[in-house]
Amino acid sequence: MNEEELNKAKKAIGEEYQFIHGDTAVAYGALLAGCRFFGGYPITPASEIAEKMAKLLPKVGGKYIQMEDELGSIASVIGSSWTGAKAMTATSGPGLSLMQENIGFAHMSETPLVLADVQRSGPSTGQPTLGAQGDIMQTRYGSHGDFAAITLSPNNIQETLNYTIRAFNLAEEYRTPVFLMLSADLGHMREKVRIPDEVETFERKRPKVPPEEYIPFGKGEYGKEKVPEFGVFGEGYHTYVTGLTHDEHGFPATDDQQDHDKLIRRQVEKILDDREELTDVEKRSLDDADIALVSYGITSRSALGALNKGREEGKKLGYLRLKTLWPFPIKEIEELSKNVDKIVVAELNLGQMYHKVKEHADKDCEIALADKIGGEIHSPDEILAEV
Amino acid sequence: MIELNEEYCKGCNLCIVYCPRDALEPAEELNEKGIHPPVEVEDRCNGCRLCELICPDFAITVVEKDEEEE
Amino acid sequence: MEKKEEKREVEMISAKEIRDKYLRHDMMPHIFCTGCGIGNVLDYTLWALEKEGLDMDKTVFLSGIGCSSRLPGYIDVDSLHTTHGRALAFATGVKITNPELNVIVFTGDGDCMGIGGNHFIHACRRNIDITVIAVNNYIYGMTGGQVAPTTPEGDYATTAPYGNLEPAFDMSEMAISSGATYVARWGVKRPNQPINSIQEALQNKGMSFVEMMSPCTTAYSRQNRMGSIEEFWDWYDNKTILAEDHERIKQYGSEEEKEELKDKIKVGVLHKEEKKSLSERIQELIEEVQV
Ligand SMILES: Cc1ncc(C[n+]2csc(CCOP(=O)(O)OP(=O)(O)O)c2C)c(N)n1
Ligand code: SF4
Ligand code: SF4
Numbered sequence: 001m002n003e004e005e006l007n008k009a010k011k012a013i014g015e016e017y018q019f020i021h022g023d024t025a026v027a028y029g030a031l032l033a034g035c036r037f038f039g040g041y042p043i044t045p046a047s048e049i050a051e052k053m054a055k056l057l058p059k060v061g062g063k064y065i066q067m068e069d070e071l072g073s074i075a076s077v078i079g080s081s082w083t084g085a086k087a088m089t090a091t092s093g094p095g096l097s098l099m100q101e102n103i104g105f106a107h108m109s110e111t112p113l114v115l116a117d118v119q120r121s122g123p124s125t126g127q128p129t130l131g132a133q134g135d136i137m138q139t140r141y142g143s144h145g146d147f148a149a150i151t152l153s154p155n156n157i158q159e160t161l162n163y164t165i166r167a168f169n170l171a172e173e174y175r176t177p178v179f180l181m182l183s184a185d186l187g188h189m190r191e192k193v194r195i196p197d198e199v200e201t202f203e204r205k206r207p208k209v210p211p212e213e214y215i216p217f218g219k220g221e222y223g224k225e226k227v228p229e230f231g232v233f234g235e236g237y238h239t240y241v242t243g244l245t246h247d248e249h250g251f252p253a254t255d256d257q258q259d260h261d262k263l264i265r266r267q268v269e270k271i272l273d274d275r276e277e278l279t280d281v282e283k284r285s286l287d288d289a290d291i292a293l294v295s296y297g298i299t300s301r302s303a304l305g306a307l308n309k310g311r312e313e314g315k316k317l318g319y320l321r322l323k324t325l326w327p328f329p330i331k332e333i334e335e336l337s338k339n340v341d342k343i344v345v346a347e348l349n350l351g352q353m354y355h356k357v358k359e360h361a362d363k364d365c366e367i368a369l370a371d372k373i374g375g376e377i378h379s380p381d382e383i384l385a386e387v
Numbered sequence: 388m389i390e391l392n393e394e395y396c397k398g399c400n401l402c403i404v405y406c407p408r409d410a411l412e413p414a415e416e417l418n419e420k421g422i423h424p425p426v427e428v429e430d431r432c433n434g435c436r437l438c439e440l441i442c443p444d445f446a447i448t449v450v451e452k453d454e455e456e457e
Numbered sequence: 458m459e460k461k462e463e464k465r466e467v468e469m470i471s472a473k474e475i476r477d478k479y480l481r482h483d484m485m486p487h488i489f490c491t492g493c494g495i496g497n498v499l500d501y502t503l504w505a506l507e508k509e510g511l512d513m514d515k516t517v518f519l520s521g522i523g524c525s526s527r528l529p530g531y532i533d534v535d536s537l538h539t540t541h542g543r544a545l546a547f548a549t550g551v552k553i554t555n556p557e558l559n560v561i562v563f564t565g566d567g568d569c570m571g572i573g574g575n576h577f578i579h580a581c582r583r584n585i586d587i588t589v590i591a592v593n594n595y596i597y598g599m600t601g602g603q604v605a606p607t608t609p610e611g612d613y614a615t616t617a618p619y620g621n622l623e624p625a626f627d628m629s630e631m632a633i634s635s636g637a638t639y640v641a642r643w644g645v646k647r648p649n650q651p652i653n654s655i656q657e658a659l660q661n662k663g664m665s666f667v668e669m670m671s672p673c674t675t676a677y678s679r680q681n682r683m684g685s686i687e688e689f690w691d692w693y694d695n696k697t698i699l700a701e702d703h704e705r706i707k708q709y710g711s712e713e714e715k716e717e718l719k720d721k722i723k724v725g726v727l728h729k730e731e732k733k734s735l736s737e738r739i740q741e742l743i744e745e746v747q748v
Contacts, residue, residue: 008748011748012748036554037550037553037554039549039550058739058742058743058745058746058747059746059747059748060747060748061743061747063553063554063739063743065549065550065553065739067546067549067579068546068575068576068579069575071543071546071575071576072543072546072549072575072576072579073546075539075540075543075546075547075549075550075576076546076547076549076550076553077550078537078539078547078550079519079537079546079547079548079549079550079551079554080550080551080553080554081550082535082537082551083517083550083551083554083555083558084554084555085554087550087554101540102539102540102543105539105540109537233517233535233551233555233558234514234515234517234535234555234557234558235514236514237535238513238514238533238534238535239535239536240529240530240536240538241536241537241538242530242537242538243538243539243540244538251484251530252530394485394486395485395486397486397490397491397492398491399491399492399674399686400686400687401492401686401687401690404687404690405646436472437648439472440472440497440500440501440504440648441497441646441648442496442500443489443492443493443494443495443496443497443500443645444486444487444489444496445472445476445480445485445486445487445496445500447472448471448472448473449471449472450471
């Protein structure tokens with residue numbers, strides 16, 4: 001993004017220091033990252049993101065539209081992205097469920113977009129105003145078929161803003177949908193935030209060859225090899241984009257096992273090859289720890305409380321926070337499980353990441369679950385009870 | 388004069404049916420695809436181009452006679 | 458005067474030139490069954506594009522899922538073959554993001570009026586500046602002939618083996634009452650009217666809806682015993698009446714003529730109005746509040 005655009009965004013956002021909630025931080029981060037399209041549909045506790053975007057986007061020349069439902073909002077975002085805009089939507093569980101089909105389309109068509117999910121209790125309408133972490137698996141496995149997801153999980157408001165920017169950068173770099181996971185508590189919690197002065201942004205790689213030579217779903221020529229260049233609509237590339245299995249030129253190739261295998265493996269590998277680069281964890285007090293607390297998002301704040309309390313009581317606790325949920329930090333969990341006797345996974349569901357940790361942990365390491373549902377976060381004691 | 392792209396023709400015969408001049412008729416022989424493609428009846432076509440438009444398969448082109456000879 | 462000159466030029470262009478200019482020949486022959494009208498809808502659209510002189514570098518086609526939704530794949534242009542029923546929502550994102558693009562959507566009756574019904578009425582309501590060409594064949598063609606929301610009451614379908622119990626939607630009427638600003642309906646048998654009408658639809662600065670009644674010679678025809686391809690095409694033609702004639706008979710016709718109207722489907726330009734499009738209004742808002 002150029003200087004002028006960034007200044008416009010900063011001007012629209014206002015003061016350098018603000019006391020804002022997580023939903024607002026998402027809107028601010030999006031603006032700073034260069035997001036210029038938002039297609040939304042109101043849902044508690046994510047509506048404030050749409051409201052902020054409706055107010056701010058026109059000020060920076062961006063477009064806001066409230067669609068007729070979430071099926072439509074994600075569709076409009078994909079359309080906008082192919083037309084060259086950095087585009088996003090925001091929702092909560094029920095909306096995320098509705099979006100699954102077109103999330104699959106975004107994977108299949110390798111469309112950059114950002115989806116902020118402010119989680120609430122489910123299934124179904126559940127507890128609309130109360131937080132949860134029940135959508136984790138849905139971002140990874142929600143749509144049918146094979147794909148790899150990038151899912152980020154901040155735990156404070158400044159990080160939410162920064163990670164929104166990061167989400168856009170990753171979406172552009174990998175030509176893929178990126179999920180930004182909040183929860184009602186984080187979305188509605190206020191903290192002091194500094195609007196960054198400098199923002200590093202990534203712009204999707206565009207083809208440099210003439211249209212006749214452009215291969216929209218082939219090899220990347222000067223970015224990542226498995227991420228092809230993106231020919232924006234209206235620039236003469238005449239790209240055919242379909243959710244059907246397609247060849248390198250984008251045309252349906254639905255009958256051949258090899259065609260499908262080649263396409264999907266490249267799409268999955270473009271993300272999983274970079275697992276190490278993409279995964280991000282925060283570690284505390286692990287050097288001498290016997291027991292590790294593994295958590296993410298809002299729950300990591302309870303886990304931090306548990307760490308401090310446990311240490312005061314003389315327990316040799318450590319703390320590992322997943323900042324990237326997908327791709328899953330396999331190496332970190334493998335290493336951790338070799339260095340401690342026990343891992344306690346704390347999360348606001350009946351065990352989702354718990355199973356992932358178990359899958360990758362050393363067989364000699366005991367894995368326990370501190371689960372909680374119902375819209376309240378863990379108290380430190382509830383986590384310590386599993387230690 | 389009509390020119391037929393046999394690769395595109397699926398043998399619906401709509402051109403034959405709707406030609407106002409009865410200038411087309413089905414070929415006597417089946418072609419490779421197992422259909423009777425249209426063939427032109429000598430000296431009847433007036434170049435109205437209806438067949439070209441009514442053909443669902445982009446198989447017919449109407450060309451002017453002299454153009455053809457060139 | 459100048460216009461006339463232009464028109465003559467257009468008429469001079471040969472079908473071969475049109476096809477070479479717009480079609481992706483490597484995708485041909487197309488997948489549609491023998492005698493299916495969907496190919497004609499494509500042909501008429503190409504002629505309308507040529508007459509209107511649209512820049513194919515600044516045009517985007519979209520579609521949902523179905524036989525009719527395969528059309529964009531045959532045109533050498535940017536296109537999004539989306540998910541079932543959702544093309545209009547994708548199109549909304551495209552048009553709003555870059556209002557300079559000409560946005561055209563191909564859809565089927567099931568795609569548009571069944572699974573996509575909600576997007577359809579809202580796209581009309583918003584009067585978003587796009588052209589929708591809906592192929593209405595009264596049935597779900599691609600999946601083998603199941604009943605559609607447009608299937609006439611009593612007609613047969615694989616999922617209505619005893620005859621359809623439900624009343625049908627009239628897509629064009631739905632478009633009008635939802636707020637579309639250009640609405641027309643045509644059969645495929647007479648090429649010139651739809652060609653001119655699609656051109657008018659492209660010119661309209663707002664939501665244009667052109668319903669093309671198109672015979673499905675496989676799934677619909679067989680189950681409803683429509684006879685040969687020719688008989689089926691004629692049936693469609695005989696079933697229709699020009700909107701002007703319809704109006705005239707309604708006002709001045711004999712009782713007998715009025716009775717006959719009951720069985721007829723109105724074709725023609727059914728609605729036309731001038732109204733600001735959403736894309737235009739968003740642009741205006743931005744000019745007003747931009748920092
Ligand atoms: C979500 C979803 N549901 C069902 C289908 C299966 N499906 C494919 S095409 C189609 C019907 C299309 O009918 P219509 O829009 O009338 O188009 P036609 O094939 O008749 O041209 C259906 C139900 C699908 N692809 N996606
Ligand atoms: S151009 Fe007209 S007259 Fe000639 S073959 Fe075609 S339909 Fe018949
Ligand atoms: S199934 Fe029906 S609508 Fe589909 S291509 Fe065949 S004739 Fe046309």
